[in-house]
Amino acid sequence: MVTLQLQGVGAHYGSRTVLANVNTPVFHAGQVVAVIGPNAAGKSTLFKRVAGMLKGPGQIVLQGSRKGLEGICYMPQDISATARLTVVESILLAAKQQHQGWAVSDAELAQVDAITVSLGIADLAFRNLGELSGGQRQLVSIAQTLARDPEILLMDEPTSALDLHRQIQVLDFMRSLAQERGLIVFIALHDINQALRYCDHALVIANGQAQHSGPCEQVITAAMLRDVYRIRARIESCSAGTRHVIVDGVA
Numbered sequence: 001m002v003t004l005q006l007q008g009v010g011a012h013y014g015s016r017t018v019l020a021n022v023n024t025p026v027f028h029a030g031q032v033v034a035v036i037g038p039n040a041a042g043k044s045t046l047f048k049r050v051a052g053m054l055k056g057p058g059q060i061v062l063q064g065s066r067k068g069l070e071g072i073c074y075m076p077q078d079i080s081a082t083a084r085l086t087v088v089e090s091i092l093l094a095a096k097q098q099h100q101g102w103a104v105s106d107a108e109l110a111q112v113d114a115i116t117v118s119l120g121i122a123d124l125a126f127r128n129l130g131e132l133s134g135g136q137r138q139l140v141s142i143a144q145t146l147a148r149d150p151e152i153l154l155m156d157e158p159t160s161a162l163d164l165h166r167q168i169q170v171l172d173f174m175r176s177l178a179q180e181r182g183l184i185v186f187i188a189l190h191d192i193n194q195a196l197r198y199c200d201h202a203l204v205i206a207n208g209q210a211q212h213s214g215p216c217e218q219v220i221t222a223a224m225l226r227d228v229y230r231i232r233a234r235i236e237s238c239s240a241g242t243r244h245v246i247v248d249g250v251a
């Protein structure tokens, strides 16, 4: 069973340190971790550092992995697509990054089919990337990331371009994927209610540091929202018993 822990992780762009000394508990297969925090806090930078795209101090301790660092897959926030490929070609290309050679097996085609069906984009399979809407491109970007057979998924605001139905569909899907396939899923989110609803653990990044880390219900508090986001808010249970953030205004 895969586990991941960050120990004193930092990152810099040139001489500018953007992230320093991020420590986390050991995360286990099946867990979904919300990475939350204000704009420019360092969430994407943390993902890039964990994915090996940036250098910096500290250790990314991965244990019980079949694939090693190759199993850490990052879905970027930027979903612009310039390649002249169809949707299915672009997903196959992502899958092929993990394997030698370009021959496509029936099993790989079936895997791509299954991913597009799960994300509700099977009807887009032969459309060119350049002619998709923003939300459709985001769903294809998620499909490309899943095709890489991840053990650790780093999803950078994966629902930012999606309508409400698709947001719920994708987050439900990520949750069941984590549990059924034993993935550890990190999701950078700005919607704190989605973090409360879909994630087990919250890691709050602010000013390039991990300010809080723990179970969502312990970390997402009125005090944290005031200190980190500078808003006045209450956390209340709705009639269905689910906890929600109600925002009263800026602090």
Ligand SMILES: Nc1ncnc2c1ncn2[C@@H]1O[C@H](COP(=O)(O)OP(=O)(O)OP(=O)(O)O)[C@@H](O)[C@H]1O
Binding pocket: 013, 018, 037, 038, 039, 040, 041, 042, 043, 044, 045, 046, 077
């Ligand atoms: N390629 C880069 N070169 C230099 N500085 C960068 C680069 N990418 C990001 N930064 C800076 O690093 C800091 C953290 O940016 P990052 O993208 O990690 O924030 P974020 O928490 O993901 O923000 P957002 O919620 O707005 O997406 C910001 O000050 C940003 O300007």
